[in-house]
Amino acid sequence: MADLWPEARIYTSLYDPEGTEGHFAHRSVRTSYLQRLGVGQRGFRRLLPLFPAAIERLPVAGHDVLVSSSSAFAHGVRPAPGAVHVCYCYSPFRYVWHEREATLAGFPRVWRPAAAITFDAIRRWDIGASERVTRYLCCGEIARERIHEFYGREASVVHPPVEVERFDAPPAPEDHFLVVCELVAHKRVDLALEAARRSGKRVQVVGTGPEAERLAVRYAGVAEFLGRVDDAELARLYSRALALVVPNIEEFGIAAVEAQAAGRPVLAVDGGGARETVRVGETGVLVSRTVDALGEAMSEIDFTRFEPAEARANAANFSRARFQERLAAQVRETVRMR
Missing domain, CATH: 3.40.50 (Rossmann fold)
Structure with a gap:
């Protein structure tokens, strides 16, 4: 500005x-x-x-x-x-x-x-x-x-x-999801991690905060907690994830746009900024804010079918x-x- x-x-x-x-x-x-x-x-x-x-x-x-x-x-x-x-x-x-x-x-x-x-x-x-x-x-x-x-x-x-230009690593999705946010109670990271546990999926978590220790203990077998990472590492993590998971209703949600800029889809709770930044069926999926809905999407949806070019084109609208x-x-x- x-x-x-x-x-x-x-x-x-x-x-x-x-x-x-x-x-x-x-x-x-x-x-x-x-x-x-x-x-x-x-x-x-x-x-x-x-x-x-x-x-x-x-x-x-x-x-x-x-x-x-x-x-x-x-x-x-x-x-x-x-x-x-x-x-x-x-x-x-x-x-x-x-x-x-x-x-x-x-x-x-x-x-x-x-x-x-x-x-x-x-x-x-x-x-x-x-x-x-x-x-x-x-x-x-x-x-x-x-x-x-x-x-x-x-x-x-x-x-x-959103600095969309810096997320230019070639998409190479592996078999895990990604969460990027501050680890505070209202971000509801526990929903994403519990959904992953029930669906047998792994999650990488980027961010720090007062909830970090509690979540790390409870979900030690589900999630890898990476703390804060630099811009280059964050771009790499986005490109390697099946999808970014946004378990909270955000006012805007910059991480959702960053993930799309990296060519990866978004699995988000249906509400708030996700309705403005995610094109349902083209650059991601919106579900109700429940463990069951998130877990079902994690286990049933083929996130590799989403076209990276579509995600990047959508992210460019928020440059x-x-x-x-x-x-x-x-x-x-x-x-x-x-």
């Missing part, structure tokens, strides 16, 4: 040069006062009550056009009167909206009432912030529906960019270049209509 406007100043609440792999090293980056607190990626959640004020105080009022990238607070910047603000929203802030109860359950019981009050205050601020946005764009249909439900605003879908074209067109249209 930022590469579309290489001369534009970047404003952000917190900035980690290493965490962004030096991508913005030659850009002008302005941070909020929270940067001075020295909080890293793992500690930022402790500062949640401070983010609304920090975002509102970013000095963006000197610009006529703002483009924000938001999954929580960034849409709350305060543009100058008459300025255009286009927000690319991955999701309204999940902690205080659609995952509020699950998030509260993760707090010690004694802290939950205070956390609930904080979340309610952030919700009220969030609704007010949404009224300052000129136009919302979003990553998929689930995000579009949530923006309408929570903010009462319409949004246009612009699917996020970085396509994203930039669509985003730039939406921003131009919004400025013109203002």
